[in-house]
Amino acid sequence: MKIPGAGLAKGLAVTMRTMTRRSVTGQYPDVKPELPPRSRGVIALLEENCTVCMLCARECPDWCIYIDSHKETIPAPPGGRERQRNVLDRFDIDFSLCMYCGICIEVCPFDALFWSPEFEYAELDIRDLTHGKERLGEWMATVPPPPAHDDSGVRPKELESAAAALAKAAAGAGSERPSRHRRDEAAATPGAPAAAVPEPAEEPAVDALDVEAVEAVEDVEMPPTGRRALGGVVWAPEEDER
């Protein structure tokens, strides 16, 4: 049976119950908000990883990334030939145009772009919202480590391919050769792995690598440039061959 006035009482009860609970308002300037992981605050640039491939600038839906570069010739090592590499002169993101879609970060093959949760970069003039590589580089410090992999989830491609390559290397005793293309790419960004991870100079030789080593790789928590570090492990045999 419907009691007359039950709806009115319910309305009063809802407001009273809400009053006894904690309000959801954040005291923003005094108390910083607790942002969820992978918050899209600003795009940070790890300059050392950038190869000026221009993929980000071309994929950007509103063309707010401006890149300039020049080529630099690396003197030939004894018995070798001269190589060229791209040097980044300008990497600007116009955050007045950016719509925070994150496509540039997704598309970057060398992990040079990252989401940072930093969001306090308002300006009084819209033109001041174009930030250069120095400013983008400063935001690298605010990039959080990637969240740990889900135990029950699908293993990342990188770990799978690393494990497969290691198994193959162990089985074939280092007889297979990786493609040339891949090696050139690595040479094009000499400083990159050094920035975040030590050079795989003290990597154990191919024969020493066994299944345990693969396990060890899996246990490593991936730093921002983890993929490249893994690349170093995978291609270590090739360095030895040369």
Added chain:
Amino acid sequence: MTEALEVVLRIVLVLGVFLVVPLLVGQTEHKAMAHMQSRLGPMYAGGFHGWAQLVADGVKFAQKEDIVPAAADRTVFKLAPAVALIPYLVVLVAIPVAPDWVGHDLDAGLFFVLAVMGVGVLGSLMAGWASANKFSLLGGLRSAAQLMAYELPFILAAASVAMAAGTLSLPGIVEAWEPWWLLWQLPGAVVFFAAGLAELQRPPFDMPVADSEIIFGAYTEYTGLRFALFLLAEYAGIVVLSALTAVLFLGGWRGPFVDAVPAIGVVWTLVKTMALAFVVIWLRVAYPRLREDQLQRLAWQGLVPLALGQLALTGVVAVVVA
């Protein structure tokens, strides 16, 4: 000489209450409404939980330009806020807060209070007519319609208490009050409180100032201090209505320890008044605005018959008890 001093003292006290308690109610509304809506409300003004927000608002209003529309009836336009505000100050004089604590003890206090409270609505009518603005006029007309509809149950419910107590004097009513009246006069109390809310044009009876339809009704053209006076009148109205309901239906100063120390009565009056003021705020947060036809139907088909029924019940019970 001492008599004159006493009169001055009483007036100053009433004026102080008139200026302070409505601000307290306003601040309570700020904070209670905010928390009922899961917000925090003012937090900065004054440093501690925004206690000085209304002071800051007052300073802001005082700084604003006082604009009178070109087509407005200047005299009436300027007079309206005072007409809206002063009746509540006058009513406060007649409301007893403790045994022998009353601004002025009138024999026909209830008559006086109800008559003067009706004048307050005239302020809205004057403002609506003098503003030369169609929204103001609509708001004024709605105020008038609301006054017509709700004054009747308001007075009938008050008459019921007067009948029960056998006196029109407000302190006399409080003296005569018994706790079981809470039940006996309950319908009358509900009718009185609801009709009083409607006369104050408080939500859910705020059709005359429905901002989504007619901007701010009769107060649309007002700025600065005059607008602040209208706001103050609204909160003073809440205080007066709450105090009056407490005096008529909740026994005013009556409560534990009053017989030993009469001054404790002030505390009881204040507690009851503030609790009712909180209910006014609570209703504002919980309920949506009534449409104009719903407003009229509630008054004529709901409150008036209920008040008449209460009157009959009071008469019968009073005769039986006597």
